[in-house]
Amino acid sequence: MRTYDYLTDPSLGVQFSLGLLAAVAIALLCGVLSVLVVLKRLAFIGQGVSHAAFGGVGLAMVFGLASTEAGLGQELGMFFVVVAFCIASALGVAWLSREDSSRADTAIGVVLAGAMAIGFLLAAHAARRAQEAGELPPPSIETVLFGSFLTLGGADALIAWACCVLILGVLWLVRRPMLFASFDEEAAISAGLPVAKLRLLLLCLLAVAIVVTMRLAGVVLATALLILPGAVALRLSLRLWAVVGLAVAVSLVGTIGGVVLAFELDWQAGPSVAVALLAIFLVAEGVRAIRLR
Amino acid sequence: MTTSELVDVLLLQGGRNTTLVVMGTTLLGVAAGLVGVFALLRRRSLMADTLSHAALPGIAGAFLVISAFGMPRSLGVLLLGATVAGVLGVLAVQGLTRYTRLREDAAMGIVLSVFFGVGIVMLSVIQNRPGAGQAGLKSFIYGQTAAMSPTDAVSIGVVAVFCLIATLLLQKEFVAVCFQDEHARSLGWPVGVLDLAMMALVVIVTVVGLQSVGVILIVAMLIIPPAAARLWTDRVSAMLWISALIGGMSGYSGACVSALFPRKPAGSVIVLCAGALFLLSLLLAPRRGVLGEFLRRIAGRVRLATDHALESLYEREIGVEASPPRRGVLLERLMALRGLVVLGPSGPGLTEKGRERGARLRRNHLLWEQYLISHADVAPSHVDWSVDQVEHVLSEDLVNQLERALASRGVAPPTPAEGGR
Numbered sequence: 001m002r003t004y005d006y007l008t009d010p011s012l013g014v015q016f017s018l019g020l021l022a023a024v025a026i027a028l029l030c031g032v033l034s035v036l037v038v039l040k041r042l043a044f045i046g047q048g049v050s051h052a053a054f055g056g057v058g059l060a061m062v063f064g065l066a067s068t069e070a071g072l073g074q075e076l077g078m079f080f081v082v083v084a085f086c087i088a089s090a091l092g093v094a095w096l097s098r099e100d101s102s103r104a105d106t107a108i109g110v111v112l113a114g115a116m117a118i119g120f121l122l123a124a125h126a127a128r129r130a131q132e133a134g135e136l137p138p139p140s141i142e143t144v145l146f147g148s149f150l151t152l153g154g155a156d157a158l159i160a161w162a163c164c165v166l167i168l169g170v171l172w173l174v175r176r177p178m179l180f181a182s183f184d185e186e187a188a189i190s191a192g193l194p195v196a197k198l199r200l201l202l203l204c205l206l207a208v209a210i211v212v213t214m215r216l217a218g219v220v221l222a223t224a225l226l227i228l229p230g231a232v233a234l235r236l237s238l239r240l241w242a243v244v245g246l247a248v249a250v251s252l253v254g255t256i257g258g259v260v261l262a263f264e265l266d267w268q269a270g271p272s273v274a275v276a277l278l279a280i281f282l283v284a285e286g287v288r289a290i291r292l293r
Numbered sequence: 294m295t296t297s298e299l300v301d302v303l304l305l306q307g308g309r310n311t312t313l314v315v316m317g318t319t320l321l322g323v324a325a326g327l328v329g330v331f332a333l334l335r336r337r338s339l340m341a342d343t344l345s346h347a348a349l350p351g352i353a354g355a356f357l358v359i360s361a362f363g364m365p366r367s368l369g370v371l372l373l374g375a376t377v378a379g380v381l382g383v384l385a386v387q388g389l390t391r392y393t394r395l396r397e398d399a400a401m402g403i404v405l406s407v408f409f410g411v412g413i414v415m416l417s418v419i420q421n422r423p424g425a426g427q428a429g430l431k432s433f434i435y436g437q438t439a440a441m442s443p444t445d446a447v448s449i450g451v452v453a454v455f456c457l458i459a460t461l462l463l464q465k466e467f468v469a470v471c472f473q474d475e476h477a478r479s480l481g482w483p484v485g486v487l488d489l490a491m492m493a494l495v496v497i498v499t500v501v502g503l504q505s506v507g508v509i510l511i512v513a514m515l516i517i518p519p520a521a522a523r524l525w526t527d528r529v530s531a532m533l534w535i536s537a538l539i540g541g542m543s544g545y546s547g548a549c550v551s552a553l554f555p556r557k558p559a560g561s562v563i564v565l566c567a568g569a570l571f572l573l574s575l576l577l578a579p580r581r582g583v584l585g586e587f588l589r590r591i592a593g594r595v596r597l598a599t600d601h602a603l604e605s606l607y608e609r610e611i612g613v614e615a616s617p618p619r620r621g622v623l624l625e626r627l628m629a630l631r632g633l634v635v636l637g638p639s640g641p642g643l644t645e646k647g648r649e650r651g652a653r654l655r656r657n658h659l660l661w662e663q664y665l666i667s668h669a670d671v672a673p674s675h676v677d678w679s680v681d682q683v684e685h686v687l688s689e690d691l692v693n694q695l696e697r698a699l700a701s702r703g704v705a706p707p708t709p710a711e712g713g714r
Contacts, residue, residue: 043398044339047405051509105339106520110571113513117564120435120510124558141435145509146413220346220509224406227399235393268417271410278407285393 003263019152023255025160026216026225029167029209031251034230035243036202039182043227045203048093048108049086050210050222054144055115056085057219058122061138075155079211086207089115094200119144147218147270149259156215163212167205174198179240216255217270224274225251232277232284254280303549310443315548317446318505320453322514322544322563325502326536327460328494329515330522330529334471335488337495339401342512343386344379345499346405349412349508351378352433353419368445368504371433375500382408383492409508436507436560445504452501456494460533467491468529505548506560514540517567524578543567598624600654603633606643607651657687659707660695667702 007013007020037046057078065078089111096107123141130137143151171178181188181195189195206226213222233246257280258273265272332338355374359366382404389400416430441449460467469477470487478484495515502511522535547563579585602624625641628634633647643651665671687695 038396038399041396041398043396043402047402105336106333106516106523109338109342109512109516110520110568113510113517113564114568114571116509117513117561117568120558120561121565124556128556145434146410221406221410223402224410227402227406231393231395231399231403267414271414274406274410275414278403281403 003260006263015153016149018154018157019149020256020259022152022157022160023149023216023259024252025157025164026213027251027255028248029160029164030213030225030255031229031248032168032171032244033206033209034226034228034251035233035247036178036182036230037206037226038230038234040199040202042202042206043223044105044108045090045093046206046210046226047223048112049090049203049207050214050219050226051112052089052115053082053086053207053211053214054119054219055089055117055122056082056119056211057144057214058119058126059085061126062122064126072155072158075159079159082211082214083208085115086211087204090203090207091200094203143218144214145218145220146268147214147216147221149216149262149269152215160212160215163208167209170201170205174201178202217273218268221270221274224277225255228274228277228281229254232281235284235288250277250280250284299553310446311552313443313446313450314441315545315552317441317450317453318548318559318563319541319545320450320457321498321502321505322518322540322542322547323537324453324456324460324540325498325514325544326518326522326538326540327533328456328491328498329519329540330533330536331460331467331471331491332495332515333519333523334468334529335491337492338512338516339398340383340386340492341495341499341515343401343405344383344496345503345508345511346412347382347385347408348375348379348500348503349409349433350415351375351381351412352430352503353412353415354378356419356430357415368442368448372500372503375433375503376496378408378412379496379500412508432507433503434507434509435558436503436505436510436563441504449501449505452497456498457537459490459494463487463490464530464533471529505544506563507558510560510564513564513567514543517564517571518543521567521571521574524574524581539567539570542570595624595627599628599633600650602628602641603643603647603651604654604658606634606641607648607655610643610648610651656707657692660692660699661687663699663707664695668698 007016009016037043060078060081063077063081065074065081093104093107093111096110097104120141123138123144126138139151177188177193178198180191181193181198185195210222210226213225217225229247229251230243232250233243236246237243254277255273258276259269261267261276262269262272329338332341351374352371353374355371356366358374359370364370385404385408386397386400389395389403390397393400395403416434419430466477466482466487469482470484470491474484474488477487498515499511502514506514518536518539519532521539522532525535526532543563543566546566547559550557550562551559574582576583577585598621602621625634625636628641628647629636632644633650634641634643666673
């Protein structure tokens with residue numbers, strides 16, 4: 001059991017425990033949001049926003065906010081830069097597809113690819129500049145793209161839990177109109193609910209959640225955490241609170257299982273979490289198929 | 294880098310290898326632009342994204358197979374692996390949507406992230422193995438034209454030309470399938486085969502572009518040029534040419550930059566170039582552009598203000614009590630410039646042309662007012678406000694219809710000089 005050895009290791013144990021703490025917050029957050037993502041068909045815009053986050057990271061690197069040994073201040077600075085970038089991209093997609101929402105996929109594609117490209121160039125630039133100046137190099141592109149458990153630390157745990165409380169709190173406050181709009185948008189509009197504004201709010205919350213998730217699972221694989229728990233839960237139950245509870249449970253098991261998998265097999269954390277979640281999804285499908293027979 | 298070096302590369306004189314790479318990438322851009330138009334019309338853009346991400350484990354797997362058998366690395370085998378994995382990914386999406394109740398977007402998200410994650414793990418396994426040859430594999434993630442060998446470039450160019458010719462030859466059929474597949478089917482066309490051919494072209498362009506643009510960004514080559522072209526035109530044939538042009542320009546400039554600065558990620562430069570052209574289109578395109586929309590809005594406002602001013606000037610002239618005309622120096626100058634008013638010391642006075650237009654507006658106003666009262670049962674005291682909005686958009690045709698409608702009820706159409714209100 002390498003996991004046990006790592007966590008009880010006197011030199012690394014504390015950092016790993018903090019990383020695990022951050023992972024739990026991320027799992028909670030993604031579990032709840034994934035239900036809304038699947039219900040409101042936000043999978044693609046989520047993916048677009050998470051790719052856009054890479055552009056934000058590039059920007060933060062150029063500002064020198066993303067060195068490998070950043071303090072809490074730098075971490076926070078980077079967090080806000082990336083969140084701002086993500087929210088701007090989400091609003092950009094909403095604006096580009098304002099006349100015809102069915103064209104959103106094109107808008108997402110354009111914003112996604114553009115932001116990624118900017119990110120690559122800025123990251124390359126920042127790395128070269130740091131090398132020339134003899135400073136600590138910024139984190140590698142791979143870390144940002146695919147996530148890493150090893151770089152999670154106290155600052156991440158703090159940010160993750162703060163965002164978790166904030167986002168879940170806001171969702172709790174708007175739960176009634178949000179659910180109404182999720183299940184019957186037409187009726188919600190005619191009842192006078194600000195459906196478009198609610199959607200924008202949800203997108204902003206999603207953007208923040210993605211930025212947090214990205215630290216663990218990376219830009220590309222954050223999507224898995226934001227879809228699979230909700231997909232599993234909605235297959236197993238149709239009662240709302242049961243779905244939310246199931247999604248959170250799946251998310252927690254998948255994330256922690258993924259981290260353990262990463263320790264045991266020496267994989268990166270992001271892919272391991274994605275694979276663990278997929279395994280849960282397949283098991284749930286199998287159970288369902290047997291039960292229905 | 295010197296200026297002459299820059300000119301050499303731009304004019305395709307920078308040595309045989311560079312020239313081949315630049316030409317191959319440009320052709321790829323053109324082909325992606327053409328194929329992308331149909332992907333966009335058929336709403337397959339995001340399918341292409343899934344496909345390219347899913348191709349990564351195929352590349353890594355093909356590399357593992359090659360090195361297990363001790364064969365030399367060849368682009369063909371790697372791309373074969375990419376194709377197999379990509380097609381498997383697309384089939385997995387279809388399987389997920391059919392056998393579970395997942396919607397397509399969620400299914401694509403799942404397939405994309407899991408396939409990609411597996412690919413990343415496989416790549417890291419490869420990197421930890423002893424032995425050479427894995428160096429170029431990363432270029433499939435980020436895209437690096439500098440890592441391309443001349444033979445690769447030539448084969449990419451050949452495949453791109455094939456896609457280009459196939460798209461142009463099948464253009465009419467593809468358009469029919471995109472817009473009216475039911476109709477095409479009833480004409481006895483092989484819609485299923487054509488659809489498959491379209492998808493196959495998307496697969497080919499995606500896979501071939503993997504090395505120069507990378508799995509993450511290749512989808513941009515399929516989405517951005519057509520999306521930009523869509524802003525300029527509503528006609529598919531024009532859209533094809535514009536999209537091909539934008540794609541080609543992006544590929545060309547990306548490859549040139551990559552030749553000049555080998556360490557810059559070429560894929561990003563290609564995509565950024567396409568993105569810049571998209572932004573330009575978004576700003577400048579005549580009908581859908583931001584600038585055009587802005588100018589049209591201003592023009593509409595000026596027309597409305599002119600109409601209001603002329604009408605109230607006319608009403609003042611014939612002595613009907615009316616709201617006093619809103620004064621505005623700029624507006625009055627503009628009207629004088631167009632010969633509608635003459636500016637005098639006591640304010641603007643109507644010219645013959647201005648009087649005619651003012652009279653027509655007033656007549657429209659009264660006409661609509663009477664119509665509302667006699668046909669729509671609107672109370673006379675409430676009629677004025679809604680009329681103020683409508684009188685400006687009444688076409689000649691509509692005015693004739695209104696006259697007929699009033700005549701049929703025996704109401705005499707108003708004359709402009711009449712009192713009222």
